[in-house]
Amino acid sequence: MKKLFTKKQILTIPNLLSLFRILLIPLILWLYIGLNEYYWTIVVIAISGLSDVIDGFIARHFNQVSDFGKALDPIADKLTQGSLILCLTTRYPWMIALIIIFILKEVVMSIMGLIIFKKDNSMNSAKWHGKVATAFLYISLCVLILFPEMHIIVVNIIIIIAIALIINSLVLYLIFYTNILLRRRKEEKN
Numbered sequence: 001m002k003k004l005f006t007k008k009q010i011l012t013i014p015n016l017l018s019l020f021r022i023l024l025i026p027l028i029l030w031l032y033i034g035l036n037e038y039y040w041t042i043v044v045i046a047i048s049g050l051s052d053v054i055d056g057f058i059a060r061h062f063n064q065v066s067d068f069g070k071a072l073d074p075i076a077d078k079l080t081q082g083s084l085i086l087c088l089t090t091r092y093p094w095m096i097a098l099i100i101i102f103i104l105k106e107v108v109m110s111i112m113g114l115i116i117f118k119k120d121n122s123m124n125s126a127k128w129h130g131k132v133a134t135a136f137l138y139i140s141l142c143v144l145i146l147f148p149e150m151h152i153i154v155v156n157i158i159i160i161i162a163i164a165l166i167i168n169s170l171v172l173y174l175i176f177y178t179n180i181l182l183r184r185r186k187e188e189k190n
Helices: 013-034 038-061 067-089 095-120 128-146 152-189
Strands: none
Touching: 013 038, 013 067, 038 067, 038 128, 067 095, 067 128, 095 152, 128 152
């Protein structure tokens, strides 16, 4: 029986950096919710973001890309994003809608990703629309953390744009995954 992930695939610097990002999440929650230290929260988010950039650079330039890393990196991203949204639900009521849409998208994407992985034993990388939604989400969440006195109308517009980008990304990913499944089914028939 073939091992799903080897020790060499798991114990890489990029994967350890992704794990480090996951370990920063309780600190982010404590700084924002427990201490109301918004600037320190941003500092920790910046450290997390920098480690994300570094792990991607190392993975690509030193040939340490692995299927395990392709799974762990987005998990670290999504857990961080979800924790930031959760932090902001304590201040902005419309964030509840954002977190519901965010969780729905991630559940659907996880299920579809597992189906595709089961079919051909490979992980698909993020697409441009997912990266745009992620970038907007991170930037807007950081802005909302840094400027807690922002007018609620501006806050709600930012939340609506984030929701629209997440829904758009979900639809485009569903189309992408459906096309892969249809192509696999067609190949199996031939």
